[in-house]
Amino acid sequence: MPEGHTLHRLARDLTVAFGGSAVAISSPQGRFADGAAQLDGSVLEDAEAWGKQLFVRFGGDRFVHVHLGLIGTFAVHRDVDAVPDPVGAVRLRIARPAGPTGPAAYADLRGAITCALVTAAERDAVVARSGPDPLRPDADPGRAWDRIRRSRKPIGALLMDQRVLAGVGNVYRAELLFRHRLHPLRPGSTLRVSQWQTMWDDLVELMADGVLTGRIDTVRPEHTPEAMGREARRDDHGGEVYVYRRTGQPCHVCGRTVRTAELEGRNLFWCSRCQPVFRSRAVG
Ligand SMILES: [Zn+2]
Structure with a gap:
């Protein structure tokens, strides 16, 4: 899609x-x-x-x-x-x-x-x-935050819900969560507003880059194929990514095997070391 x-x-x-x-x-x-x-x-x-x-x-x-x-x-x-x-x-x-x-x-x-x-x-x-679209200059990230902070649903599901946020699909979802070290199943209501603002700002930059290049590149300069001395990714989606469709391959940051699971009919991809399971302090 x-x-x-x-x-x-x-x-x-x-x-x-x-x-x-x-x-x-x-x-x-x-x-x-x-x-x-x-x-x-x-x-x-x-x-x-x-x-x-x-x-x-x-x-x-x-x-x-x-x-x-x-x-x-x-x-x-x-x-x-x-x-x-x-x-x-x-x-x-x-x-x-x-x-x-x-x-x-x-x-x-x-x-x-x-x-x-x-x-x-x-x-x-x-x-x-529709939720706010990070690619539109008139977008208000506060509208998305109002939905996220009130929801017990996983942040991985909320990011893909077009009523919450418009334009994010499976690739940007997986990569944004990785870049912010968030487990995909962490409830939206446990995020802090500062985390959301940082994610939004990152998404604005990543997606604007996607408009320019026509592909989705999400790895930081130190994790490019050139910087790491590794083969470029081969995938019909193009672009260098951390976890999307990298199931079973080593994480570019920590080396642990990238995992996958299904959520609401779409595949999640994450690194279990870089994106640990969230444990609420209240539950302790
Ligand atoms: Zn990792």
């Missing part, structure tokens, strides 16, 4: 490719045919992400709300000579032919769980249900 940095990159790419242009909108596969017919020929103003939600804004304050889900893709092709015929089940196509303003561009959405034409009020309602 794409994490928040992917959606912010996508919003940027869509805005660069089509922002301010009248575009052809179609639904070759047919499932978005009504929405496409209403938007065809309209000006695409821009696109923005809020966590894993993407909103493509058209003239008249109309939006296409997209959520990629687990397998969705939205591929943006810029600077092409001509727009090719669609291949496969394309739910939504945005296209701009070559013209005086530049070469042709097109974008194809496939496999998304949500692709809907919505009003500004409907968009606002989706945003209101």
